[in-house]
Amino acid sequence: MVAQNILKDADIRADICPDLSQLVQELASGADLGLVTEEALRGDTRALMSWVSTQPAWSDLPFVVLTEHGGGLERNPSAVRLMQALGNVTFLERPFHATTLISVAQTNLRGRRRQYEWRRLNEELESRVQERTGELAAANRVLLAQIEEREKVEITLRQMQRLEAVGQLTSGVAHDFNNLLTVVLGNVEVLESAMERAGVDAKLTKRLGYMRNAAERGARLTSQLLAFSRRQRLEPKACDLNEIVSNMQDLLQSTIGGSIRIDTRLEPSLSSAMVDPTQLELAVLNLAINARDAMGVGGTLSVATANVTLRAPARPEEPPAGHYVSICVSDTGSGMSEEVRQKVFEPFFTTKDIGKGSGLGLSQVLGFAQQSGGGVRISSRLGRGTSVFIYLPQTQAHPRTTRRSARVGAASDAAGREHILLVDDDAGVREVTATILRGLGYTVYEAGSGGAALESLQSHPQIDLVLIDFAMPGMSGADVVRRLRATHPRLPTVFITGFADRTALADVSETHIIGKPFHPDELAGKVRAALSSVEMGHSAQ
Known part of the structure; x- marks a missing residue:
């Protein structure tokens, strides 16, 4: 009671516990300091020691043990045991001065408040660590997703680049193949016509038919190559x-x-x-x-x-x-x-x-x-x-019924007497094309380059039509035609193309384009149509 009153005068609340069991209950309820006599600790202390040993990590509850006179550590062997068991313990020998008790109590209570503050700071730190850990985990998930997405994009890009490279190579090979097939098919048609007129054995013409069929299969394969490389001319x-x-x-x-x-x-x-x-x-x-x-x-x-x-x-x-x-x-x-x-x-x-x-x-x-x-x-x-x-x-456009265009008429129906300038850097293509045109009655002037074509136009002003390969080294067919428009604005032009170039001819009318390899009837029809369009223009005037 004396100690309780002294502490009360210092505004420190103190509750009296009749035994250690009650003391343990008060400590568990939130007491901040245990003030216990040495005599009370001579009984069964197992419950108290159990509570002390199970304190949370942040807690180290202070105890003040009131010892008997002359019961200091150096003279009281049990004090060492109590200090080890209670941990944070202060021994105060009786009789004590009131000021001493108050000072000891306030010192221990300040220490207890610091423990509470450390607990609060530690909880805040743990909360911030957990929050930051969650943020890092979320950022890590986002980063992993971005890495995965980037890997997918890189794989897609590499595949697209590889396919694009193959497409460019394919279109170039297909263009060259079309030139070769034009020579083969053109000569087969010329030979078939000549052998038919000469009455040659049908078995020989049958062999030519095999050659033509094989070349046409090659032309279909070439068309597939160009479709893959996205260089074909579409008419959507x-x-x-x-x-x-x-x-x-x-x-x-x-x-x-x-x-x-x-x-x-x-x-x-x-x-x-x-x-x-x-x-x-x-x-x-x-x-x-x-x-x-x-x-x-x-x-x-x-x-x-x-x-x-x-x-x-x-x-x-x-x-x-x-x-x-x-x-x-x-x-x-x-x-x-x-x-x-x-x-x-x-x-x-x-x-x-x-x-x-x-x-x-x-x-x-x-x-x-x-x-x-x-x-x-x-x-x-x-x-x-x-x-x-x-x-x-x-x-949103409405579809129209597709009517397939009729096949171009026979070559004999498209013959003429006009003068044609044939321009192609491939000598084989140029020779067989000229042979077909001459067989139709046209006068043909040949040129193997854009420069030679311009010179031939100056030398032969009677030329009625220019039949020109679109893709040529140096001056392309498009370059030649642009120059022609300045000096011969009404001169009709028909482009010959190996399809690989046909996307560049998107603005050119289909009637003024013929693709390699071509059938003689198709060539004759294109030439006749181009010439007739000029004749119709003249008659309209």
Whole structure:
């Protein structure tokens, strides 16, 4: 009671506990200082020692032990035991002065308050560490996602660069092949005509037919190469894809054979698509051939149309985000592994036996779709079949019924007496083209370069038409024509091109372009049409 009153006078609240059990309860309730007599500690102290040993890490509750007179550490062996058990303990010998008790109590209470402050600071620090750790974890997740996205972009970029490099190489090779095929096909046609007039044995002309068929196959392969490299000349128009698919039914059935069933699912409210219908038919036909080879005997070929809205592409062959019309060609064949799927759009890659495929079918489909402003997606699993989606941009324009242009009339119907300047840096192409034109009755002047063409025009003012190769070293065909417009503005011009250049001729009328390799009838018709357009202009005046 004496100690309680002394502390009360110093504004320190003190509660009296009759035993150690009550003391432990008060300590557990939040007491800040334990003031206990030495006599009280001679009883059972296990509960008190247990509470002291289980304090949280921040807590070190202070105790003041009131010892008997002469009971200091040096004279009281039990004091050492108590100091070790209680930890933060101060011994105060009785009798004590009131000031001493108050001073000891206030000192220990200040120490206890510092413990509370350290606890608060430690909790704040832990909270900030946890918060910062969470922020770092979130930042790390974002960084990992960015790294993963960057790796995907880099892989896509490398693949696009590789395909672009292959495309540039392919277009150059295809251009050279078209020159060679022009020479072969042109000479075959000239020989066939000559042998027919001479009444040569039909067996020999049959051999020429084999040569022509082989060269035409080469021309089709070259066209696929140029489709992959996106250098072909497209004529996009608003089309109804349902109509195109419906009109292909007979062609598809004859291509894949009677053992394979065709299932078409056409979207009734399908939007129009901006596409070159001829090239789309070729793309669908290529997919049907691949499906046929994957299924063998039996199976189902499905062709479906749909309106789709796509998000950002996941692979380089897929189109940008937007609204598209899709054609999906699916089969129930063997499917393909992920390793094969990664390579299917590479030119010349094929899983077919040697001689069974060129590896250009899907390359042509991809090149056509991307040049049309769309893209391709492929879905396949081993043993589950394959689905190839062609995405083409939607258009608000209304489709028109496509009427195929009639074949150009026979060469004999397009003969003439005019003077033609033929310009081509390839001597073989120039020679066979000149032979065909002379056989039609035209007078032909030949030039192997742009400079020679300009000189020939000055020397022969009677020239009625210029037939010129678009891609020539030095002065190109376009450069020559630009100079001609200054001096001969009404002189008609027809460009000969190996298709690789045809994107550069987007502003030139199709009637003034002829692609290599060409048929003599096609050449004759183009020349006659260009000459006739000038004659009609004169008559109108």
